Amino acid sequence: MSKISLLERRQFIKTFGAAAGVAAGAAVSGPVMAVSSSSVGVKWDEEVELLIIGSGFAGLAASIEATKRGCKDVHIFEKMPYFGGNSAINGGLFAAPGTPLQQKEGVKDSVDIMVADQIKSGRGIADVALLRHVASHAAEALQLTIDAGAEFHPYLQQLGGHSVARTYQTAVSCGAGITQPLYNECKRIGVKTRNRSKFEGFLLGQDGSVEGVKMRVGYYFGKDDSGAVKNIRAKKGVIVATGGFAQNVTLRMAQDPTLTSEVGCTNAPGATGEGMYEMFRLGAIPVHLAHIQSGPWASPDEGGFGYVSNYSIFNFPHSVAINCKTGKRFMNEIADRKTRADAELACRDSQGNPMPPILISSFKDSKNHPNTAKVIKYNVGWKFESLEDIAKHFNVPVEPLKAQINEYNTYVKNGKDEQFGKDMTKATEMAGPFTVVRLWPKVHYCQGGVKVNTKAEVIDSFSGKPITGLYAAGEVCGGIHGVSRLGSCSIPECIVMGMTAARSALSA
Incomplete structure (x- = not known):
């Protein structure tokens, strides 16, 4: 040519x-x-x-x-x-199948399972050959970062859309x-x-x-x-x-x-x-x-990626996302990103204006993530003793909220989410005190x-x-x-x- x-x-x-x-x-x-x-x-x-x-x-x-x-x-x-x-x-989050942490935690995973999760999220138009190539070499790539000196938290996370826990997060x-x-x-x-x-x-x-x-x-x-x-x-x-x-x-x-x-x-x-x-x-x-793609874990109360994003990613599996207008859940908190972002964008007031939903976590769970102290310190997250306090602060109808939390706790006990089909493996019963952040997607x-x-x-x-x-x-x-x-x-x-x-x- x-x-x-x-x-x-x-x-x-x-x-x-x-x-x-x-x-x-x-x-x-x-x-x-x-x-x-x-x-x-x-x-x-x-x-x-x-x-x-x-x-x-x-x-x-x-x-x-x-x-x-x-x-x-x-x-x-x-x-x-x-x-x-x-x-x-x-966010410093690294997914890979067949890693030492998965073996330690007894997680059964494979290249095929990871690729299948990604194909589902991609709605049928992902490049399967490239996904398989990346998944097949992901553990090798992870080791490259570790050999260079990268440090990770000593636990795995199960992020939205992943069928198993396979995600490492950097120590910082x-x-x-x-x-x-x-x-x-x-x-x-x-x-x-x-x-x-x-x-x-x-x-x-x-x-x-x-x-x-x-x-x-x-x-x-x-x-x-x-x-x-x-x-x-x-x-x-x-x-x-x-x-x-x-x-x-x-x-x-x-x-x-x-x-x-x-x-x-x-x-x-x-x-x-x-x-x-x-x-x-x-x-x-x-x-x-x-x-x-917009990140469904972002906050309207801070710029850029901020502190709330990683806080939310960590807490979604054992938290509830609440529509402030209804006091009820409106999504599977660990669905794939697009599903959750679209659901959050649909949270509007009676005039159609954005009405950012809230993510409620039990402090006993949220405190395990290092960003929890930061979101509270910098006023992009809040700690409350009761659901009544949450309802008053965010103008959420209190009775529907209390009923929703009670209903969610029965799902935790039974191991099955009857509302949105959330994987309850890492779910825990909701009990005060609570930490709360607001959610609104950002282009990511x-x-x-x-x-x-x-x-x-x-x-x-x-x-x-x-x-x-x-x-x-x-x-x-x-x-x-x-x-x-x-x-x-x-x-x-x-x-x-x-x-x-x-x-x-x-x-x-």
């Missing part, structure tokens, strides 16, 4: 670039979109062996795996001033408990990490292969003319691990008009999707962009992105074959999870596919 046809035939996707300019403008001032060009006649300012764009879970894992396999010149480029990307502020209850050890390991083994470096486009050989990138070094986020552009050749290939586009308001509204700038978001400011756009320009297949994860195969190769929409020299891993990829992603499945995906991308690049 000639360089002319490679660049000119991609014009079908120009609208994505136009949208990005407007969208990212909602988050930063006047961004300039990346534009790829021919490498013919280009003066290379620098040459590296393997070039990785993005320093989150996927990029860090790729760099460690590549170095372990003998690559001596690995470079990570990060556009923000800090490393870790959006991964550093995620956030993604930094993984990104920091991985980053430190990268520094220890000699990976070159370079921040304030913004991707400006690919440089393409005459055969259409990706030979390198244009990188704006010395870049300051929001100042698109800052720094200077350098042409960097990548001998072994380019791995794009730039994350999702949840902060790109225009693009997410194009997919779902309800996701306006007034809707909260858990992502870091840099999650605007430029790397994804430029792969689309090259002809990468856009997959499932309309499937944007983009299921959509570029199509990759199980080798992390980016697939060309015209030929159906991999784009030579180009690999992608993490949230920038699309179609893996389908309509809805199960919680704690993004970290194993990012790390497994990052490792996979490194292996593929070095074996090409």
